[in-house]
Amino acid sequence: MKKILSLFLILSVLWMTGVQAAGFPAQQGLVTDEAGMLTSQEAAAIAKAAADGRYTFHVLTIDSLDGANATDFASSVYDSWGLSSQDILLLISAGDQQVELNFINTSLQNAINSWSQNQVGGTGSAAITGIIDAYFIPSAREGDFAGAISALITELQSLGSTQGSGGTGNGSAGGVGGSGSTGTGSAGGGVSGSGGPGSTGAGSGTASRSSGLPLLTLGAIAAGAALLALVLYVLVTGQRRRKQLSVLQDQLADLLVRTNRAIETLQPFQGIVQGKTGEMVAGISKRLDAQLVEISALQGTGRSPKPAFYQLAALKSAIGQAEQTAAAFRTRLEDEERQIALITDADRNVKQQITELKKDTPELDTQLQEAVKDTGYELQEIAEDLKELAEATAKADQLELFDPIAAQDITEEAQEQQEQIEQDLRDVDVYDDKLQGFPGVLAAARTKIAGIIEQNALHNMKVKPYVNLDQASSAAETLRAPLRSGDMDQVRSIAATMDMLVQEAVAMTERQAQIRESNRRDLETVRSGWSGLTQRLIGLQSRLAEARTRFAEQHLASLAGVLDSSGARLREGAGEVPQIETWASDERGEYDNARSGLDRLLTLQEETAKQFSSVSHSLDELNERLEGVKRLFQDGLGRQTQPSGCWRAED
Known part of the structure; x- marks a missing residue:
């Protein structure tokens, strides 16, 4: 079996001479542009022209034939795509500069022969070469492949429409005596053509062959085709x-x-x-x-x-x-x-980075001397940083030739240190001005705080904004030593603390004024809410007493418990109001304590109101259920008396 299969594979390979090892391109509509010779607009226009006529054109462009014979390749593509006698394959190989026209149509070959003879040319492949030279090559030589393809399609469609259908054979089983001619042309100018003459004779078969082949023969053909497909798949893959x-x-x-x-x-x-x-x-x-x-x-x-x-x-x-x-x-x-x-x-x-560091270091030293002269500060910390920078630069310079990686690491750190020194020198003047002007900042903050206290009667408030201002003043005194020595990191930290203390002093005073105002407003809300809740409690207790006359106690016990607990909480909350009022008074100034108490009472009132609504809803449901029972009872009595009257009427 293995020997038979091997022999079949060899015969199949020999039979498929024109089949390429990599397989044939998959058809992508009427224009398959594998070589990328056309734009999308050109391909669309060609596809429209290819389908608009007696024949259907199928255009294939490829990069190269890879040494294959153009005629064999085109014939194999024609077969693999399943093209018919009304289809024409136009193959263009960009790398090989070859054009192949492939078809199986005797009438078209006759039309091309007639055209060629009118041009004093030959027939068969010579005629195909002539029509390619006349309509395709001129535009292709100029690089206009879309124009070349369109011109060739237009001429062949024209020949087909004037020639008519003729000469394809009239026997049912017969047919064209030979395949249509194929021509080959070179897009570069030189053209070579080959192909059969394209017989025009009709077949001699008769109607007796229309009865079909035996079933066994058809099965063998199908099996052979399947095996051939498998062989082709194995070969190509x-x-x-x-x-x-x-x-x-x-x-x-x-x-x-x-x-x-x-x-x-x-x-x-x-x-x-x-x-x-x-x-x-x-x-x-x-x-x-x-x-x-x-x-x-x-x-x-x-x-x-x-x-x-x-x-x-x-x-x-x-x-x-x-x-x-x-x-x-x-x-x-x-x-x-x-x-x-x-x-x-x-x-x-x-090397360049080290050179720049060497150039900038003297400039930084000059800036340092000017800062010392202008401020009177020693700035020894910055001077030490400059010394370290010079040492690092010198070390990097020594390593540059024999250890550039280490030199680069040192240089990068030195560049960061240089940037920090530049920032420190700029900040010396900034923080010196800040220190000189800070007493004015403190005075302005004191004035603002005093105004808020006076406007909102906060003389007895428990927060102490002036303590923050005193702490800020003390911090300002500690700023002088690090500023004089040039310890700018410490200077920035102390300055940030000074600003924070001043801002908090003003903010806490403003917050006390806001709390005082909201306390007064919410006290009125609590008082009015207490009165309303007390009235609701009395009303619900009255409704509960009335419900006890109509409902069993088991239906009302839970509601009574809710009212009792809510009433107790209301009384407890009411007892806290005087204390909260005392805290909220300007004489005591305990605005934060008052705020906490008011928040607690407002929450209590909100929860109590929800519980009262729930009790009221439960009582309403009980009444509705009772009324429903009464209606059912009345309806039952009515139905009972109505049949009784009917019986009497029948008697």
């Missing part, structure tokens, strides 16, 4: 996977080149750099050498024969393994390339 495997092996070769290039990039540093840079270079070089050996070994393994095209599983496994290997090598190489870029960037830029 296997060749595609082999090509994919070759591409992955080429990627390994590219990685090998990149690895060699990375090693060459490190060569100027090897044997020269020391310290941190030397360690990095040695580590990168060692890892790249190891990767170079691994890739070379894999390439040696890859030279062994690839699995045969029909070994699909083995090909798939080899592709997966090759993809993983290439991805792993690529990731490792990219990491090393980033490390190399760090080294080269440091080597290229650190």
